[in-house]
Amino acid sequence: MPEKDDPRVRLDKWLCAARFYKTRTIAAQAIESGRVRVDDQRVKPSYAVKAGTWITLSKDSLVWRVEVTAVSDKRGPASEAARLYRESPESAAVREEEIAKRKAAAASAPRTSGRPTKRDRRRLHSFFEKN
Template identity: 45%
Template sequence: MSRSTPDEKPALAAMRLDKWLWAARFYKTRALAVDDIDKGRVQVNGQVAKPSRDVRPQDTLVVRQGPVTRTVVVQALSNLRGPAPVAQALYAETAQSIAARSQAAEARRLAAEPALAIVQGRPTKRDRRDLDRTQQGWQRWSASIDDA
């Protein structure tokens, strides 16, 4: 009869999606993971999932966080949120996902800054007064009798 020591933990066959995303460091808290899952930003094996869905090794996840979409394959399960190198061992990102992320990052880097499109910006008080003086048809409305 073999006895297990307290240090030995049975291998997990499956675990909750929100807990795995938290342990793999995709989200800081499980609550944030649940919010994104509920918004349909996480898919498991091509299907929109619920936070309580079981994740197993070799499942494919598509996780969209802002403009970044990652496709990962679950390699291992963990109940604990460990350091980043341990968390990265829980999944493997697909080559297509890595290429798409780097291409999107390059496109964002090369995109024009929106603030540069504004040539002059908001008019100053002096600019506004100049506009008022130069426009002949522009008259301020007045309720005084003298204007009649």
């Protein structure tokens, strides 16, 4: 049984409270699928998290490596959730770089005004028929 000076919380509850996932069920599914690791080990959703634990999670092809600084099983405001963990500087740098790449790719993507017109479809068809 955990002592009072060493509080522990289930991993799926902590991920929900820290706002990495919207619901505990989604957090549990991510843990079961191996997208969430604790100290580079696969764990179950019932794993007891305590302060000082390192968690690696991948979501939307972005990777977070965070250290648990506080535990909570209640989902609160984002300002409180941000106090539950501290992201490693390397993880933050890699993640920000990936986000910048995505924004650059989206900016360079051609802008379409919706559905192609009949004329546009004919041009596309003739282009792909030649190649």
